[in-house]
Structure formats: C-alpha cells, structure tokens
Amino acid sequence: MNKLKLNYTSLSFIPILVCIPLGYQLINNINFGGFKLFQEFLISAFNPKIDNEIIIIVIKRLNETISIGFFSWLVSIIFGAIFGIISSNIFYKIFNIPNFFYHIVRFFLTIIRSIHEVVWGILLMQIYGINFSIGIIAICIPYIAVNSKVFAEQLETIDYKSFESINQINAPKFSSLLTLIWNPIINTFKNFGLYRLECSIRSTVILGLFGIGGIGTSIFLSFQTLNFRELWTYLWSLAILIILSGLIFKKIKFNTTNKILSIFFISVFFITILFSFSYFLYFIFNTNFENFNSVSSLFKSSSDLGLFDFLKLISETIILSLLSTGIAISLPPLVIGIFNNNTSKIFIKIFAFLLRLIPTPVILLTLLTFNNPSVSLAALTLGLHNAGITSKLLFTNLDSQDKRNYIAMKSLGISKKTSWLLGLFSQQAKSYLAYCAYRSDIIIRETAIVGVIGSVGLGWQLQESLSSFAWQEVTLVLIAYSSIAIVGELINGKIKNSLT
Amino acid sequence: MNNTVLELENISYKYKDDLILNKINLKINSGEKIALLGKSGSGKTTLISVINGTIKPTQGEVKLFNESFEELDRKQKSKITTIWQDLRLIEDLSAEQNVNCGLLAENNFYFAFKNLLNISSFKKAHKYMKLCRLHNSIYDKKIRKLSGGQKQRVAIARSLIQESNILLADEPFNNLDPKLITTIKNLLLENADKNKTKKSPKTALVALHRLDLLNDFDKVIGIRDGKIFFNIKRNNLKKIHLEKIY
Numbered sequence: 001m002n003k004l005k006l007n008y009t010s011l012s013f014i015p016i017l018v019c020i021p022l023g024y025q026l027i028n029n030i031n032f033g034g035f036k037l038f039q040e041f042l043i044s045a046f047n048p049k050i051d052n053e054i055i056i057i058v059i060k061r062l063n064e065t066i067s068i069g070f071f072s073w074l075v076s077i078i079f080g081a082i083f084g085i086i087s088s089n090i091f092y093k094i095f096n097i098p099n100f101f102y103h104i105v106r107f108f109l110t111i112i113r114s115i116h117e118v119v120w121g122i123l124l125m126q127i128y129g130i131n132f133s134i135g136i137i138a139i140c141i142p143y144i145a146v147n148s149k150v151f152a153e154q155l156e157t158i159d160y161k162s163f164e165s166i167n168q169i170n171a172p173k174f175s176s177l178l179t180l181i182w183n184p185i186i187n188t189f190k191n192f193g194l195y196r197l198e199c200s201i202r203s204t205v206i207l208g209l210f211g212i213g214g215i216g217t218s219i220f221l222s223f224q225t226l227n228f229r230e231l232w233t234y235l236w237s238l239a240i241l242i243i244l245s246g247l248i249f250k251k252i253k254f255n256t257t258n259k260i261l262s263i264f265f266i267s268v269f270f271i272t273i274l275f276s277f278s279y280f281l282y283f284i285f286n287t288n289f290e291n292f293n294s295v296s297s298l299f300k301s302s303s304d305l306g307l308f309d310f311l312k313l314i315s316e317t318i319i320l321s322l323l324s325t326g327i328a329i330s331l332p333p334l335v336i337g338i339f340n341n342n343t344s345k346i347f348i349k350i351f352a353f354l355l356r357l358i359p360t361p362v363i364l365l366t367l368l369t370f371n372n373p374s375v376s377l378a379a380l381t382l383g384l385h386n387a388g389i390t391s392k393l394l395f396t397n398l399d400s401q402d403k404r405n406y407i408a409m410k411s412l413g414i415s416k417k418t419s420w421l422l423g424l425f426s427q428q429a430k431s432y433l434a435y436c437a438y439r440s441d442i443i444i445r446e447t448a449i450v451g452v453i454g455s456v457g458l459g460w461q462l463q464e465s466l467s468s469f470a471w472q473e474v475t476l477v478l479i480a481y482s483s484i485a486i487v488g489e490l491i492n493g494k495i496k497n498s499l500t
Numbered sequence: 501m502n503n504t505v506l507e508l509e510n511i512s513y514k515y516k517d518d519l520i521l522n523k524i525n526l527k528i529n530s531g532e533k534i535a536l537l538g539k540s541g542s543g544k545t546t547l548i549s550v551i552n553g554t555i556k557p558t559q560g561e562v563k564l565f566n567e568s569f570e571e572l573d574r575k576q577k578s579k580i581t582t583i584w585q586d587l588r589l590i591e592d593l594s595a596e597q598n599v600n601c602g603l604l605a606e607n608n609f610y611f612a613f614k615n616l617l618n619i620s621s622f623k624k625a626h627k628y629m630k631l632c633r634l635h636n637s638i639y640d641k642k643i644r645k646l647s648g649g650q651k652q653r654v655a656i657a658r659s660l661i662q663e664s665n666i667l668l669a670d671e672p673f674n675n676l677d678p679k680l681i682t683t684i685k686n687l688l689l690e691n692a693d694k695n696k697t698k699k700s701p702k703t704a705l706v707a708l709h710r711l712d713l714l715n716d717f718d719k720v721i722g723i724r725d726g727k728i729f730f731n732i733k734r735n736n737l738k739k740i741h742l743e744k745i746y
Contacts, residue, residue: 164554165588169662170578171604175612179601182616183592262617 008429008499009421012333018326018379025376034370037226041366044228048236057218058237065214066241068132069201072139076200077193078272079140080147081185083109085177087148088155090163094177106152113145114485115478116445118452119462121207123474126466133283135212139203142445147196154188155181194249198242202359205238206449209361216359223365231362239357314480317457320379320447321488325440327383329433332391333425336398340420349395355388360446361453368454378447378454386443393435397428434499437492444488448481458484503530504566505666505703506551511560513546513726520546521557522726528703530665533689535714535734536707538723538745544707545585547723548668551705552582564666578605581664583672585707587655589643594618595654596639599625602661628657631687633680648675656684667704673713681713689716711742 006014085091087109092102121138128134158180166176208216215234222231335348355363364381371377406423410416451459458481465473506528513521521543528534538544549555551562553569562569564576581602589598593616600615600622614620622639629639632653638646643654652675659667667688673681689704706717714720720737722729722745729744 159588159591161584161586161588162590164549165582165584166590166601166604168552168554168580168582169602169605170574171601171607171612172574172609174609175604175607178609178612178616179590179593179604183590187592259617259619266617 007426008433009426012425012429012433013330015326016330016334018323022323022327022376022379025374026371026380029372029374029377031370031372034368037369038366040226041228041231041369044232045235047229048232049227049229050233054230054233058215058233061213061215061218061234062237062241064132065201065204065208065216065238068135068139068207068212068214069197069204072136072143072204073197073200074268074272075136075276076140076143076147077189077196078269079144079276081151081189082273083144083148084151084155084188085181085185088152088181090155090158090180091177093163094167094173094180109145109148110486110489111482113142113149114445114482114489115142116448117142117203118206118210118449119459119478119481121210121212122452122463122466125211130211130213132213133279135204135207135214137283138207138212139200143196143200143203147192150192151185151188154184158184194252197249198245201242201245206359206361209359210452219359219362223362235358235362239353242357310476310480313458313461313477314484316375317447317451317459317481317484320375320382320450320457321440321444321484323376323379324382324386324443324447325436327380328386328390328439328443329436331383331387332394333432336391336394337417337420337425340416345395348391352388352391352395355384356392358385360385360449364450364453373455375456378450378456381454382443382446382450386439386446390432390436390439394428394432397431398424401427430499434496437495437499441485441489441492444485504528505530505564506705507563507566508551509561509563511547511550511557511562513550513555514558520726521550524560524726524728526721526728526731528666528705531702532719533704533717534706534719534721535717536705536721536723537709537711537742538707542723542745543726544723545670546726548582548670548705548707552580552668553577574605578662579664580666580668581659581662583655583659583667583669585670585674587651589651589655589658591644592642594640594642595634595646595650596622596625596629598643598654599629599657599661602658605662624661625657628661629654631660632657633683649677649680652676653680653684656688660687665702667706669704669706671707671709673708673710685713685716 083105087102087105089099089102091097092099117139120141121134124134124138163180166179169176171179204212204214205216205219208214208218209220211217211220215238219231219234219238222228222234332352336345339345339348358366360381363385364378367377367381401424403424405427406419409419409423414422447457448459448462451457451461452463454460458477462474462477462481465471465477504527506526508524508526511521511524511526512519524547536544536547546555550557553562564572564579567576569577590601593601597615597618600620603624604612604615611620626636626639630636634650634653634657638650643651646654652672656672659669669688672688673684676684688706708714714734714737717734719732720734720741721731722741724745730741732741
C-alpha cells in the first residue's frame with residue numbers, strides 16, 4: 001500500500017476536520033426558538049434605521065472611534081519603531097551591549113504582546129474607570145509590542161556586511177545606527193503603517209463593545225436592546241468608514257525624497273513622543289491612587305479556583321484556539337475551490353468582508369440567539385471572523401497569480417475544480433500556510449474576547465475574577481493566558497520559518 | 501627612525517576547526533604600497549578584516565602607530581579605510597548618500613541625519629565621484645539601480661572621501677574596464693596629487709589577482725593557506741615565488 005504523503009496543498013485542507021466534533025456539539029446545542037431572532041437580525045441588514053437622530057449619533061460615535069484609533073495608532077507606531085530598534089540585534093551589535101539584554105527586552109515585549117488589548121482594556125477600566133484615554137492606552141500597550149516585533153524583524157534583515165562596512169568607517173555609534181536602520185524603518189512604515197491604522201480602528205470598535213466609547217459601544221447597546229435596525233446602521237457606517245479609509249490609504253504615497261514632507265514627519269515623530277511622555281506624567285500624577293489598593297491586595301486575596309478547574313480552562317482555551325485555527329485555515333480554500341465561478345466569487349467576497357467587518361463579539365452574540373454557549377460556538381465565531389481575513393489574502397494572491405498552469409490544465413479537459421486546486425491553489429499553499437501560522441498567533445490572543453462573551457476558557461474566567469475583585473485569580477489567569485500565547489508564538493514561529 | 505604604521509604580531513585566526521590565518525607577522529611602513537597576492541581562499545580577505553578590526557584575531561595583536569588596535573579611540577581607528585571585495589554599500593541609499601557615509605566619522609549625528617534626509621551638502625562627495633569618473637546623472641540613483649562598475653567606483657569614492665592615511669583594498673579593480681583601472685589605480689596609489697584635488701592614502705595594502713597591475717607597488721606579499729610565503733620588493737618578484745602561492 002502506498003504511504004500517505006502530505007504536501008502543502010493537502011495540509012491546507014486537513015484542518016477542516018475540526019468541523020466534525022464542532023458540528024456535533026453545535027447541533028446538540030441548537031435552540032430552535034432563537035431562529036426568529038436571528039432571522040430578524042439578518043433581515044435588518046437590508047433595512048437599517050436611517051433618520052436625523054441616528055445620523056448625528058453615528059457621526060459623533062465614528063468621530064470618537066477615529067480619534068481613539070488614530071491616536072493609539074500614532075503613538076503605537078512611533079513607540080513600536082523605537083522598541084523595534086531596541087529589540088533588534090543590530091542595536092546591540094553597534095553599542096556592544098551583551099546579548100543578555102537583547103533577550104530580556106524581547107521576552108518583555110513578548111509578554112506584553114501576548115495579552116489582547118481587550119484584556120488590557122478590561123484591566124485598566126477596572127482600575128481607572130471608563131474614559132477616552134483608557135481606550136488609547138489599552139490599544140497602545142500590546143500594539144507597541146506587536147509593531148516593535150515587525151520593525152525588529154525588518155531590522156534583522158539588514159545585511160551584516162553593511163553593518164561591518166559602516167562600523168569600519170568608525171562613525172559615532174548613533175550615526176552608524178541611524179544610517180543602517182533608516183531605510184528599513186521607512187519601508188516598514190510604508191508597507192505596514194497604514195494597515196496598522198485599520199487594525200487600530202477595529203480594536204477601538206471591539207473595545208467599544210466593552211464600554212470604552214465610540215461606535216462599538218453603540219453597536220453593543222443596540223444589540224442588548226435587540227434593536228437590530230439600529231445595529232445595522234452602525235455596522236454599515238463602520239463598513240463605509242473601513243472601505244473609505246482603504247481607498248484613501250491606497251492613494252497615499254510616501255515620498256521620502258520630499259524634504260518638506262520628511263521634516264513634517266520628523267516633527268510629528270518628536271511631538272508625539274513629547275506629548276506621550278507629558279501625558280504619561282499627567283496620567284500618573286492625576287490618578288486616584290486609591291484604586292491601586294485593590295491591586296495591592298493581589299497577594300493577600302485568596303483564590304477559589306481549584307487546580308482541576310484551572311486546567312480545564314486552560315485546555316478549553318487551547319482547544320478553542322485549535323478549532324478556530326482549523327476553520328480559519330481550511331474554510332477559505334475549500335469554499336473558493338468548491339464555488340469556483342465568478343458569481344460565487346463575488347458572494348464569497350461580500351460574505352468574507354462582512355465576517356471581517358462584524359466584530360467577533362457581535363458574531364458570537366448573534367449565534368448565541370439560537371445556540372447555547374460552548375467552546376464550539378466560540379471557535380466557530382473566531383474561526384469565521386479569521387476565515388474572513390485569510391480569505392482576503394488568498395483572493396488577493398490568487399487574483400495576482402499567473403494563470404497559465406490553470407488554463408493549460410483546463411485545456412487538457414481536467415475539471416475546473418481540479419485545475420483550480422492543482423494549477424492555482426497548489427502554488428499559493430505554502431505562503432498561505434505561512435500566513436495562517438502568523439494568523440494563529442492572533443487567534444490565540446483573540447480567544448480572550450470570545451471567552452468573555454461566550455463563557456468559555458480563560459477569557460470568561462478573567463471577566464468573572466475581575467468582577468469579584470479576585471486579584472490573585474486575575475494574575476493566575478493572565479499568567480496562564482500569556483504562557484499559552486508565548487508557547488503558541490514559539491511553535492508558530494518554527495512553522496513559519498520552515499515554510500519561508 | 502621607526503616609521504612603521506601597521507604591525508601584525510603573530511596573528512592567527514581560527515574559524516570553527518579551520519585555521520584561516522596562521523601566525524602572521526608583518527610590518528608596514530609609512531608610504532609603502534603593498535600588493536597582497538594569493539589564490540582564492542588563501543586568507544587575503546580575512547587578513548584585511550583582521551587589520552581593520554572587523555574580525556578579532558584568535559591570537560596575536562594588531563598595532564597601529566605602535567599602539568594596540570584595541571586600545572585606539574574611534575578617531576584614530578578612522579585613519580584606516582577599506583574597500584571591500586563585495587563593496588558593502590547600502591543598497592537603499594543613493595550613490596551620493598553612500599559616498600557621504602565616508603564622512604560619518606568626522607561629523608556628528610546631525611550630519612548623518614541630514615545625509616539621510618538628502619539635505620546635507622554633497623559637494624565633497626561629488627568631487628570624489630567625479631574623480632572616480634562617475635557621471636553626475638547617477639549621483640542621486642539608488643545603489644541597486646547601478647551597474648557593477650558604477651557600484652565599484654561608488655565604493656572607491658566612499659573610501660577616498662575618508663582621506664585616511666592607510667588604505668586596505670580587496671580586489672578594488674573588479675568590474676572595471678581596462679581604461680578605468682589605470683585611472684582608479686592612480687587615484688588610490690598616487691603619493692601626491694599634483695592638482696591637490698584629493699588626499700591619497702599614503703600607505704596601501706591591496707589584495708590582487710592580476711599580476712599585470714603590480715607595477716605601481718613597492719612590495720609584494722604572497723599568502724597561501726593563511727601563511728605569508730614571501731614578503732619582497734616588487735623588483736625581486738620571480739616566477740618561483742608565484743609558483744609557491746598559486
């Protein structure tokens with residue numbers, strides 16, 4: 001008997017097997033009474049509420065969302081670049097700093113990055129209460145660490161020989177550093193900066209669902225009152241914002257040879273740093289420190305969380321991550337492969353856009369109308385949302401790919417689906433899997449959001465512990481959550497390296 | 501009077517289990533032009549890298565102006581300039597920005613900043629680029645868009661602009677056409693520039709493959725398997741010497 005040989009194409013489809021246990025649990029948990037509500041939700045998409053009052057609210061809420069999103073993006077991209085430099089090996093080589101510090105900085109940033117902005121938001125809200133700046137800070141903390149990773153990765157591609165060459169000129173160390181990192185930093189900003197602004201806006205929306213303000217808060221409130229028409233007004237306005245910003249971003253081109261523009265960017269850079277530090281100091285000296293008393297009771301409070309329960313929560317979170325990743329990897333190629341015609345493509349693209357657009361808590365709340373809370377439901381939500389993102393990448397790559405193989409195979413009489421699979425997708429499978437490995441890092445972090453809403457895993461426990469001010473439990477949950485994310489990042493890093 | 505500018509004392513360099521340089525002793529006097537001969541992999545590039553401080557020797561000491569290289573400050577170390585075989589230019593910067601990088605040692609951070617923003621003066625860079633027969637149409641072109649010969653001359657201009665006393669060059673005439681080789685060789689090795697348009701390095705150690713380029717050198721050093729086989733005046737070079745190293 002021939003041995004089963006796995007290749008990148010088959011590896012892209014195998015994870016769909018997660019749908020078997022997932023489907024079984026979902027079917028068992030169906031609540032038929034809730035379908036009417038779900039139907040109402042779907043119908044409202046075509047009949048959103050439009051009147052003067054709601055338009056004013058939309059403008060006000062979008063303004064808040066854009067402000068929080070923009071400021072958190074600006075601060076996180078600038079400090080991300082600074083931390084990216086500090087966490088890149090080139091910095092340590094130039095200043096002859098022992099590698100030990102390099103690992104310390106990297107580890108610190110990995111921990112910060114491993115905790116989702118929603119978790120930071122919930123924590124900060126518990127300590128400082130709800131206000132505009134908490135939203136910015138909650139997004140900035142993990143985003144600085146995420147951005148720093150991207151900048152550091154780019155800086156580590158600097159040719160070591162260029163470093164030796166500049167080093168041999170014996171220039172002042174800061175001059176050498178600046179000369180070497182200038183272009184990688186600018187290029188990373190050009191390629192990655194605007195995408196991060198979009199991410200920032202999305203995160204603001206999600207944080208809004210937890211009460212931070214902006215359009216997210218309105219979405220959540222209208223869902224709670226089952227006002228689906230109003231809900232869809234907010235969702236469509238968010239869609240318009242994302243589409244418009246995408247179109248504007250495409251038009252923006254950074255010209256680094258333009259001296260005035262360069263000086264403007266540098267001024268913004270320094271003003272942001274100055275403003276951030278001033279604000280940080282203001283924040284520290286104007287905070288009601290009484291709130292810290294609850295944090296200081298961290299080590300005094302006792303935990304009711306048993307070891308068995310705790311391990312169960314950890315395993316739930318891991319299972320949730322695996323199931324969601326399975327869906328996010330395999331669903332897009334499967335659906336695109338099966339419905340491989342131009343009309344279906346348009347529908348798949350619209351559906352994928354909606355999955356990206358609707359925040360995961362809203363998808364989950366919608367699904368909860370006809371299904372009981374479970375790991376499978378949370379996994380389906382997270383999987384579908386991320387499948388929307390992976391499918392966008394897959395469509396972009398497939399559309400720009402050379403189609404000669406596909407045409408040649410079709411001309412040989414091979415079926416359209418097989419030609420697509422072997423002539424088109426097989427060439428993308430490797431890079432697609434590499435991207436999915438990166439995506440699964442994000443999925444692990446996002447388990448916190450669906451956990452809070454869907455009553456599963458560590459996310460739910462975090463919410464519970466915070467509500468009861470059980471700070472020791474909060475710490476335990478955060479450590480566990482962070483550890484899972486770090487281990488996941490290490491494994492995915494290995495997978496990515498083997499694929500690229 | 502001792503006019504030794506560079507001295508290598510018992511230099512060895514081991515990479516993993518391979519001994520790349522084996523107990524090299526060498527003295528280079530001020531104003532000497534030395535050609536370094538040897539086949540590929542003989543240790544020429546490693547020797548240059550040890551002299552300019554890029555590689556630390558496993559054993560032995562490099563002395564510059566009778567002082568240990570390790571103990572010299574940045575300004576003193578900048579008296580050595582290197583032209584690398586693989587050029588080591590910064591691909592994303594323009595030709596003139598790369599040449600200006602040669603001035604980083606004598607300027608402050610603000611100069612580096614202005615150079616990257618394209619708002620620094622390129623007057624000196626242009627002078628050396630012109631001397632290297634680079635056409636002004638390529639001054640603001642990114643390195644990645646230049647031909648091999650143009651890149652070679654940008655690297656040479658970057659080295660010359662440093663106006664250092666000692667030149668280390670690893671195959672500096674690669675990618676150049678025969679006419680240009682003569683021009684560039686004169687630029688690098690001329691003792692005194694008649695027109696005072698540039699300061700040539702007084703002392704030079706140049707790794708070469710082509711024997712027809714030896715005529716302007718005072719001495720020839722032959723290296724094989726990381727060992728110096730001969731260190732003689734150019735006029736005394738015989739076929740038997742070359743047979744030892746090739």
